[in-house]
Amino acid sequence: MRHPLRLISLAALLACAYASAGDRSSQFQRCVAKCESTTCDTFNPPPLMRLTRWTCTDNCKYTCMHAISDFSVESGLPLQQYYGKWPFWRFAGAQEPASVVFSLLNLLFHVWGRGEVQEAMSNDHPMKRYYLTWSVISINAWIWSAVFHTRDTPITEKLDYFSAALAIMYSLYFSVIRLFHLYPVRKRNPLSGASRSVDKPFLFYVWTAACTFVYVAHVSYLSLALRFDYTYNIIFGLVLGMTHNVLWLAYALPASLSLFRRFATQPKSYRPFYANEAAKAVILTTAATCLELFDFPPWKRIIDAHSLWHLATAPLVVLWYDFLLMDAQDKGWKEHRV
Template sequence: MDYFCASTVILHAIYLCCDRTMGLQHPAVLCAFRALLLLMLATHVSYLSLILFDYDYNLVANVAIGLLPHVCKCMVVVLLLQGLSLLELLDFPPLFWVLDAHAIWHISTIPVRVLFFSFLEDDSLYLLTESEAKFKQD
């Protein structure tokens, strides 16, 4: 479930970035893109669950898909998560017999989530003021 949830978070971040950049102007395109992302997730999870659980494939797929978003804060979040994913690759003995690479990775993603929430908050406020400005013009 950890790997499937990671894939879901990455695809959802891409969806939110695309919703922000083109969703208001092209809702039909966004709907088709959402369907494509859901199909990609279903295919990915099905392959790993039913055919072969390949850790390397999962990692490559998540890294490749995670590089797609292009909004500034969102991109920083994605790059930080990609950088932190090195902790998944660089396995080392536990520090102080407690904190191994996987535990440090989980702990280090907490501030990244705060930054991502900040992106979502800023973006929502921007969309709200933009829609109010359009409403005042009409």
């Protein structure tokens, strides 16, 4: 009778586990407690695990998570999440190696894009400084994304989220400057050839102050709140991202439906031939983001929807840089140089 009783006990434990998150199950908690009591006195992790700050407790949680997940797979039961994440096989100390690799891929494309902007755009182009700054901010965001997916801690989580929010905010910031012509320019007299500087419009300073205030308030709220407000953080990013996308979709509208002048020196009806590229970039970016909505257990405990999202955004970086460079080289900029 011992085996049937053991199965009944195990079934009860699994029922409890599936009634709540995996890390809240008594089975998981007992496993971790036993692991800590039997292994922590002699815990000696390899160098890469020491480098990525794996403690004995962390390792016990990882071991128990996969032990329970192994049983679930063998029994045909669904995998459970632990601490808000699916179970992943770690590699070289990284908790989510696929997301780390794909984050670094995005980083490399931004490094490439920065080089393209530096080479293709003249130094007196009014948008060059903004695109170069955007590339640096994006590189920083993907660095912290890779760090966060290597080791999920409260500090790396905040650095990842805050860096991502800054990248989204700055994308909207320079888009408004570009589309509503808030950049500084130097106008040339067609007769004399002389040029005169034109200061940045007052709205530039208002927009800069507003973006700075919103971002500082965003970081302050999430940093000072008793608990990290994940729902608010998601809504904040979505609102900024959707606003950015709507602006570039407006840029891509047919000439007969133009809502604003795409170039300050061109009529409202002027629509460059590559305008559809903006719509393509927006649509594909939105489609890639939808991967976040289709959460599913990781394939082979390696690839999940979130990592696929990071993979999908990598080629879109190239698409955005290509579009921005085509736009920067348009004839509409000929009389607009800093």
